[in-house]
Amino acid sequence: MRNRGLVVVGAGLAGVAACESARREGFSGPITLIGAESHVPYDRPPLSKELLVGEASPAVPLLRERGRFTELDIDVMTDAPAVGLDTRARVVGTGKGDVPYQHLVIACGARSRELPGTSGISGIHTLRTHSDVEAVWKRLQSPVRVVVIGAGFIGAEVASAARNYGHPVTIVEAAPAPLTRSLGAEGGALVTELHAANGTELVLGVGVESMITDSTGTTVAGVKLTDGRVVDGDLVVVGIGAAPSTEWLSDTDIGLDARDGGIECDATLAVLSSAGLPVDGVWAAGDVAHWPNALFDKRMRLEHWASASEQGAAAARNAVSGNSPMPFTTVPYFWSDWYGTRIQFVGTSQADELLVQQRRDKTGGTVVLYRSGGRVAGVLTIGRPDLIMKYRRFVTAPDSWVSGVNYGADQCR
Numbered sequence: 001m002r003n004r005g006l007v008v009v010g011a012g013l014a015g016v017a018a019c020e021s022a023r024r025e026g027f028s029g030p031i032t033l034i035g036a037e038s039h040v041p042y043d044r045p046p047l048s049k050e051l052l053v054g055e056a057s058p059a060v061p062l063l064r065e066r067g068r069f070t071e072l073d074i075d076v077m078t079d080a081p082a083v084g085l086d087t088r089a090r091v092v093g094t095g096k097g098d099v100p101y102q103h104l105v106i107a108c109g110a111r112s113r114e115l116p117g118t119s120g121i122s123g124i125h126t127l128r129t130h131s132d133v134e135a136v137w138k139r140l141q142s143p144v145r146v147v148v149i150g151a152g153f154i155g156a157e158v159a160s161a162a163r164n165y166g167h168p169v170t171i172v173e174a175a176p177a178p179l180t181r182s183l184g185a186e187g188g189a190l191v192t193e194l195h196a197a198n199g200t201e202l203v204l205g206v207g208v209e210s211m212i213t214d215s216t217g218t219t220v221a222g223v224k225l226t227d228g229r230v231v232d233g234d235l236v237v238v239g240i241g242a243a244p245s246t247e248w249l250s251d252t253d254i255g256l257d258a259r260d261g262g263i264e265c266d267a268t269l270a271v272l273s274s275a276g277l278p279v280d281g282v283w284a285a286g287d288v289a290h291w292p293n294a295l296f297d298k299r300m301r302l303e304h305w306a307s308a309s310e311q312g313a314a315a316a317r318n319a320v321s322g323n324s325p326m327p328f329t330t331v332p333y334f335w336s337d338w339y340g341t342r343i344q345f346v347g348t349s350q351a352d353e354l355l356v357q358q359r360r361d362k363t364g365g366t367v368v369l370y371r372s373g374g375r376v377a378g379v380l381t382i383g384r385p386d387l388i389m390k391y392r393r394f395v396t397a398p399d400s401w402v403s404g405v406n407y408g409a410d411q412c413r
């Protein structure tokens with residue numbers, strides 16, 4: 001068996017950030033990064049953006065050059081899914097044998113949710129991994145009618161890529177408005193105008209009844225909706241969200257959220273047991289982790305690039321530094337690119353009021369301020385990548401509404 005040290009489960013963004021942070025903290029013990037996939041860690045945002053519209057078959061967008069792991073003396077295990085955890089003996093079981101730990105960071109992310117009854121039908125895809133993107137890219141190279149199920153960010157990016165090839169695209173969304181959870185109904189409506197402007201058909205408030213197959217019964221030919229309509233399509237991309245990859249923890253004492261199976265953590269990202277007590281030496285980070293974000297007085301599980309990276313670093317720092325663990329707080333931030341327009345959001349979308357700020361002639365993008373009480377709770381920008389980070393300070397400050405509104409008015413002059 002290997003020497004005990006820092007073990008990180010999940011060779012994605014949060015996992016890499018954890019390993020690098022431990023070395024920055026001066027941790028000199030062994031570090032093992034356990035990954036389920038066959039690739040060394042790679043980045044996900046390019047998968048649904050530039051790689052889908054690239055001329056060549058998508059390369060793997062590595063997060064770090066391979067040499068970086070050797071330089072930091074990090075043992076990267078690929079094709080080695082963690083399959084079990086013994087928190088008393090401090091051992092992670094993997095497909096390639098047991099790995100003992102002194103400190104453990106769980107950063108195993110999430111996987112795409114699938115539509116029931118669709119497995120085994122060719123032409124139906126999800127989009128989270130590099131092999132997903134290879135498959136979708138290949139289909140986009142010849143004429144194809146595209147149906148996207150789910151009008152979330154990834155579905156919208158796939159639609160945008162498909163329109164870039166000139167393919168007809170229909171997005172089907174069960175909710176009456178898209179993106180209500182991330183942007184609120186009004187904010188969601190503003191960004192979804194981009195679909196109509198770029199020739200993507202958006203069907204709202206209707207669910208999927210079943211998939212229609214061709215005469216062989218094995219290949220998708222369309223989607224039957226719950227209102228009886230049929231949308232023809234030979235490429236169906238399902239973008240209905242992600243579920244934390246925690247099946248391997250189901251027989252352990254790790255506390256898992258009852259609704260989505262994410263890992264319950266305290267404010268310092270220490271993992272809690274099912275009885276709500278910290279599990280010795282175990283931390284979590286990234287898409288898999290629920291934690292109380294004191295800046296917003298709210299438990300959160302974010303699926304954003306920036307927070308995954310920050311949490312990975314914070315969890316490992318707390319794990320190895322030997323100092324009292326520090327609470328982790330962040331102002332949520334994400335971006336998405338649709339039809340050449342960058343959409344960005346900081347803060348939270350739970351608000352009493354939204355204020356849209358635009359230049360009078362509507363050129364130069366849109367800023368939407370979300371008010372909660374006397375404070376700017378969140379800011380959405382559409383086509384104003386120069387502004388978003390400048391707004392972050394308003395989201396963290398109390399009584400920031402009036403100054404935020406004045407600042408925005410200046411920027412839209």
Ligand SMILES: Cc1cc2nc3c(=O)[nH]c(=O)nc-3n(C[C@H](O)[C@H](O)[C@H](O)COP(=O)(O)OP(=O)(O)OC[C@H]3O[C@@H](n4cnc5c(N)ncnc54)[C@H](O)[C@@H]3O)c2cc1C
Binds near residue numbers: 015035080083129335
């Ligand atoms: C297509 C796509 C586009 C995105 N675009 C944006 C964007 O534009 N802006 C933005 O803010 N965010 C974006 N995101 C979200 C962002 O990429 C994620 O929040 C981030 O990747 C989360 O990092 P993570 O390390 O927590 O999880 P992951 O990236 O999911 O990495 C976890 C890793 O753990 C591995 N793993 C799972 N189970 C096990 C196991 N049992 N044992 C070992 N390893 C395991 C997985 O295979 C995976 O490699 C996008 C996500 C996707 C999928």
